[in-house]
Structures are given as C-alpha cells and as structure tokens.
Amino acid sequence: MFLKNLFKKEADRKCTKCGAEIPYKKLSENAFICPKCGAYMRMKASERLALIADAKTFSEQNADLKCKNPIDFPGYDEKIEKAKADSGLEDAVVCGTCEIGGEKCAIFVMDSSFMMGSMGTTVGEKITSLFEYALDNSLPVVGFTTSGGARMQEGILSLMQMAKVSGAVKRHSDGKNLYIAVLTDPTTGGVTASFAMLGDIIIAEPKALIGFAGKRVIEQTTGEKLPEGFQTAEFMLSHGFVDIIAERKNLKEKLATLLKIHKGGKR
Amino acid sequence: MEIKAYDRVKTARSGGRPMGKYYIDNMIEDFCELHGDRRYGDDGAIIGGVGFLGGKPVTVIAMERGETVEDRMARHFGCPAPEGYRKALRLMKQAEKFGRPIICFIGSPGAYCGIEAENRGQGEAIAENLFEMMGISVPIISVVAGEGGSGGALALGVCDSLIMLENAIYSVISPEGCASILWKDSAKAPDAAEALRLTAPDLYKFGIADKIIDETDKTNEKICKDLKDYIVAQIELCEKYSAQELLDKRYGKFRKIK
Numbered sequence: 001m002f003l004k005n006l007f008k009k010e011a012d013r014k015c016t017k018c019g020a021e022i023p024y025k026k027l028s029e030n031a032f033i034c035p036k037c038g039a040y041m042r043m044k045a046s047e048r049l050a051l052i053a054d055a056k057t058f059s060e061q062n063a064d065l066k067c068k069n070p071i072d073f074p075g076y077d078e079k080i081e082k083a084k085a086d087s088g089l090e091d092a093v094v095c096g097t098c099e100i101g102g103e104k105c106a107i108f109v110m111d112s113s114f115m116m117g118s119m120g121t122t123v124g125e126k127i128t129s130l131f132e133y134a135l136d137n138s139l140p141v142v143g144f145t146t147s148g149g150a151r152m153q154e155g156i157l158s159l160m161q162m163a164k165v166s167g168a169v170k171r172h173s174d175g176k177n178l179y180i181a182v183l184t185d186p187t188t189g190g191v192t193a194s195f196a197m198l199g200d201i202i203i204a205e206p207k208a209l210i211g212f213a214g215k216r217v218i219e220q221t222t223g224e225k226l227p228e229g230f231q232t233a234e235f236m237l238s239h240g241f242v243d244i245i246a247e248r249k250n251l252k253e254k255l256a257t258l259l260k261i262h263k264g265g266k267r
Numbered sequence: 268m269e270i271k272a273y274d275r276v277k278t279a280r281s282g283g284r285p286m287g288k289y290y291i292d293n294m295i296e297d298f299c300e301l302h303g304d305r306r307y308g309d310d311g312a313i314i315g316g317v318g319f320l321g322g323k324p325v326t327v328i329a330m331e332r333g334e335t336v337e338d339r340m341a342r343h344f345g346c347p348a349p350e351g352y353r354k355a356l357r358l359m360k361q362a363e364k365f366g367r368p369i370i371c372f373i374g375s376p377g378a379y380c381g382i383e384a385e386n387r388g389q390g391e392a393i394a395e396n397l398f399e400m401m402g403i404s405v406p407i408i409s410v411v412a413g414e415g416g417s418g419g420a421l422a423l424g425v426c427d428s429l430i431m432l433e434n435a436i437y438s439v440i441s442p443e444g445c446a447s448i449l450w451k452d453s454a455k456a457p458d459a460a461e462a463l464r465l466t467a468p469d470l471y472k473f474g475i476a477d478k479i480i481d482e483t484d485k486t487n488e489k490i491c492k493d494l495k496d497y498i499v500a501q502i503e504l505c506e507k508y509s510a511q512e513l514l515d516k517r518y519g520k521f522r523k524i525k
C-alpha cells in the first residue's frame with residue numbers, strides 16, 4: 001500500500017470535451033491539450049509552472065499559509081479537508097518567483113482543483129503579498145487566473161480581498177512595474193471583477209470562459225437566450241477586454257518576449 | 268433579544284426604506300446631478316453629482332432603486348450597469364481634481380446581471396473602480412444604507428471610513444444565492460444569512476465597518492441627521508492627513524483584512 005502510494009503516478013485523464021482517455025504522459029507532453037480534439041484541459045498549478053517557468057527557477061513564497069475557517073462557516077472545515085486531499089494544495093493559489101525565458105518575475109498561479117479556484121482570505125493574502133514583494137524588488141508580476149469568484153464560505157472577508165488585492169496591484173502599478181494577467185478557463189465573478197481585469201496586458205487562452213455573472217444566473221434573471229460564444233476569450237477580445245489570445249504552446253515565448261520588452265522601461 | 272440576521276436582510280430590502288436619493292435630498296444643499304460616463308451612457312441605478320454638505324462642497328455618488336414602478340424599471344431596481352460604475356469613477360476623479368471629499372451611498376442587490384452588462388465589461392468596470400479608488404487622494408466616506416450586494420456594492424466601497432446603518436447588510440453573496448448553491452434550497456436563506464455574518468454588528472466586529480448608525484426608535488429624519496453629523500466629522504478627520512497619509516491609511520484599512 002505504502003509503496004504503491006510512494007510511486008503513485010498521475011492518473012490518466014479524460015478529455016473534458018470529447019471524452020477520450022489520454023495517458024498522463026502523452027497529455028503533459030502535449031501541454032495538456034487533447035491530442036484527439038484539441039481541447040484545452042484545465043491544469044494544476046504545478047503543471048502550469050512546469051510549462052511556463054524555466055527549469056529549476058521556481059521558488060515558492062508563503063507555502064505555509066493555510067486555508068482556515070475565519071467565520072466558522074458550517075461545513076467549511078470538511079470542505080477544506082476534501083479540497084486539500086483532492087488538490088494536494090493548502091489553498092487555491094501558488095505564488096513565488098521564477099524565470100521565464102531567462103527573465104525574472106513574480107508569479108501566481110491559481111488552481112481550480114481547490115474549491116474551483118475561489119478566493120478567500122488566504123488566496124487574497126498570498127496574491128497581495130506577492131504584489132508587495134514584487135513592488136519592493138521591482139519585479140514584474142505574471143498571474144494565471146482560474147476561479148469561480150469570491151469564496152462564499154469566508155463571507156464578507158472574501159469580498160474584501162477583491163479590494164485588498166486591487167489595492168496591491170495599484171501600488172505595484174504606481175511603481176511603474178509590469179503586470180501581465182493570463183486568464184484561463186474559467187475566470188469569473190469576483191476575480192474577473194478585480195485583479196484578472198487589471199493587467200497592463202491581459203492574455204487569454206483560447207475558448208476560456210471569462211465573465212462576471214454566471215451564465216445560468218443571467219439566463220434565469222433575464223429570460224434571454226445567450227448568444228453563441230458568449231463569455232469566451234474570443235468574445236472578450238472582440239469586445240475590447242483582452243489584449244491577446246495566445247495558444248498554450250506559444251504562451252511561454254510570448255510572455256518572455258513581453259517581459260523583455262518591458263525590461264528597464266522605468267523612468 | 269437578538270435580531271435574526273434574515274430579519275435585518277428583510278429590513279434592509281424593505282420597500283419604504285430610504286435609499287440614495289432620500290439622503291441626497293435631505294443631506295445635501297444645492298445638489299446638481301451630473302449624468303453619464305462619457306463612454307456609452309447614463310445609468311439610472313447610480314445618481315452622481317455635486318453640492319454642499321454643511322456648507323462644504325462635496326461629490327455624492329448614490330445607488331438608487333427608485334420608488335414608482337416606472338422609476339424602478341428605469342433604474343433597473345438599483346442594480347448598476349458598467350456605465351454606472353464608470354460614471355461614478357469619472358465623478359470621483361473630478362472630485363479629486365477640485366479637492367472635494369466624496370460620499371458614496373451603497374444599497375443594491377448587486378451589479379446588473381445581463382447580456383448587455385457583460386458585453387460592456389461589468390467585471391472590468393468594477394475592477395477599475397477598486398483599483399482607482401485606492402489612489403484617489405481626497406477623502407472617501409462610504410455608507411451602506413440598505414443591501415450591500417457583493418462586488419456591485421464594493422465598487423463604491425473602497426473608502427477611508429465605512430459607515431453602516433444598523434439594519435443594513437453587506438455580503439459576498441445574497442443569502443438566497445448562497446443557500447441555493449450550498450444546500451440546493453433557497454428557502455434556507457435565513458440559515459445562510461446567519462452563516463454569512465452579514466449584519467452591521469458582524470462587520471463592525473471584523474473591523475470592516477468603522478461605525479454603526481443606530482436606527483432603533485428613530486425617525487428617518489433623525490437617522491439622516493446623525494449620519495450627516497458623523498460624515499461631517501469623518502471628513503474633518505480625514506482632511507487632517509496629507510494625501511499620501513490618507514492613501515496609506517486607506518490601503519492599510521483593507522490590507523489588514525485576512
């Protein structure tokens with residue numbers, strides 16, 4: 001039993017679009033894009049870092065900040081335990097520094113396998129601290145978002161994280177530092193309505209769901225049928241809210257180029 | 268006896284409860300309404316303008332749901348569209364230019380939820396306000412007068428002093444929404460209201476609300492008077508600080524919430 005766990009490999013995954021069973025190795029070598037139908041699979045934070053950060057350059061920050069239950073919300077403790085077991089994480093974001101194509105940056109990567117990437121106090125605190133660190137060290141920030149929004153089990157404290165992180169982004173920005181937001185599937189709710197939309201440059205992955213209100217809520221509230229392609233990355237680009245849609249396989253190169261262009265750009 | 272959270276939710280939402288327009292009419296002298304976001308349109312759910320508060324020029328931004336049926340339709344029941352938030356930001360920057368304090372009145376079920384609002388960037392509009400309000404170098408006093416519904420309320424809530432009326436609420440999600448997501452039963456909203464800790468006393472305990480204005484056994488006129496006196500005092504206090512001190516304190520007010 002112990003040995004089996006010790007040498008446990010990542011399980012093969014099913015394509016969320018076409019249903020094809022794909023061996024993990026094949027999927028990871030293909031940047032988590034389904035080799036059968038081309039659909040983008042969601043990625044864990046560790047997988048994203050492996051794809052984007054130069055080898056052996058990632059150094060994690062605030063890894064010991066753990067998710068807690070600050071308002072004693074009923075049933076939340078059990079949910080946290082389950083989310084930890086499912087994701088292998090302490091909360092829905094991983095923060096640190098790394099190099100991308102040799103360019104040093106601060107980086108945060110949200111992970112939807114921990115309670116749909118929702119933002120509570122720990123996620124807010126980690127991202128805020130990262131922007132503060134980046135400001136103090138004149139580093140650009142590259143941030144990958146994926147989130148269902150503010151985490152309701154932490155009540156008003158979650159909502160306030162939207163203001164807190166946005167304030168940290170503002171201070172980092174006032175220091176003339178670059179922030180590139182990369183929106184991945186899905187980016188919605190309170191994360192869209194705060195730091196996801198605050199990048200100097202906003203990149204989205206193809207077909208990613210990006211929006212504020214939930215699709216079902218909009219349908220129920222308005223009784224209207226949603227148009228084709230509503231709230232996709234392409235929709236956001238055509239409405240002027242995203243700078244670039246980048247193919248996953250070109251993303252690292254694109255980020256490295258943008259980081260190089262902004263190097264030493266301070267006045 | 269302790270008042271149940273959901274009773275406060277009902278009071279905060281109740282039909283006759285004064286909202287933004289009432290406070291403008293009863294607190295601000297020579298109010299001049301200023302319309303439009305200079306981008307796309309004018310949103311009825313947010314009233315903006317300038318006037319005098321106790322003899323001093325101020326900018327006022329107020330959510331308003333309307334009274335008559337027609338009025339409510341025109342103001343889409345107090346749910347601001349992106350152009351409402353952009354109008355608010357335009358007027359806040361104008362206030363900064365002319366060095367006058369800003370007073371925001373919050374009372375809305377939430378940001379307008381619809382196809383058009385998404386087309387015009389509801390998320391971006393709220394995000395922009397959170398970002399910019401952290402850097403506006405004149406005092407910002409926000410008052411939650413009714414229902415403070417999530418990000419749509421927070422977009423006028425980045426401030427130096429947050430005042431809540433005793434029966435106002437402020438929440439990350441409506442109790443009904445929370446109950447239907449968590450327990451697949453919106454009838455459990457009263458339980459969700461307790462769990463979410465959304466009352467004024469809760470927020471005061473968390474250090475998010477700086478002041479509660481009592482409502483019990485008071486007329487609307489008396490509540491408005493007490494609120495006005497407190498706002499005037501808070502503005503005077505804020506004006507003692509340099510612009511940088513004010514902004515550092517504002518950031519610190521949110522930075523400490525963890």
Ligand SMILES: [Zn+2]
Nearest residue numbers: 015018034037
């Ligand atoms: Zn597939």
